[in-house]
Amino acid sequence: MRGVIQSRVGIALVSVLTVAVILGGIAIGQMISSARLMSSGLVKSVELGVYKDSNCSEVMSSVGWGIVEPGSQHNASVYIRNEGNTEITLFLNCTGWNPPEAETYMVLSWNYTGQLVMPNQVILVILTLSVGNDAPSGRDFTFDVVITAMG
Secondary structure, three states: HHHHHHHHHHHHHHHHHHHHHHHHHHHHHHHOOOOOOOOOOOOOOOOOEEEEEOOOOOOOOOOOOOOOOOOOOOEEEEEEEOOOOOOOOEEEEEEEEEEEOHHHHHEEOOOOHHHHHHHOEEEEEEEEEEEEEOOOOOOOEEEEEEEEEEO
């Protein structure tokens, strides 16, 4: 039994030495060359700012429509700046209507026509609130104006 174990150990040792010699021969017999390339880039960012003035010095955080009458329209000017590093397209949405039924007699629109807004470009957009003839009088209302940039 002892001779069998010794012969298996001998075979394993010879196999390991053979692999080491072969691998060593490959590493020694081959020439290696490499080149280093500098790599850089910029992660795309889509950002926008909404301002009260064309210099973009005063952030606009709300629109006050004041007292509105049934059948009337009211405008608000906003300056939108592309603060990202890629061209964007804008989208308008309204959410959080209070009271919820206000959405049925009020519509918010704008004069933006879908043109691309380039990085650092500022555009003037007119928001228009149209109040339907069926709007109940004496009711307060609120809603969120959501301007989304996609690029």
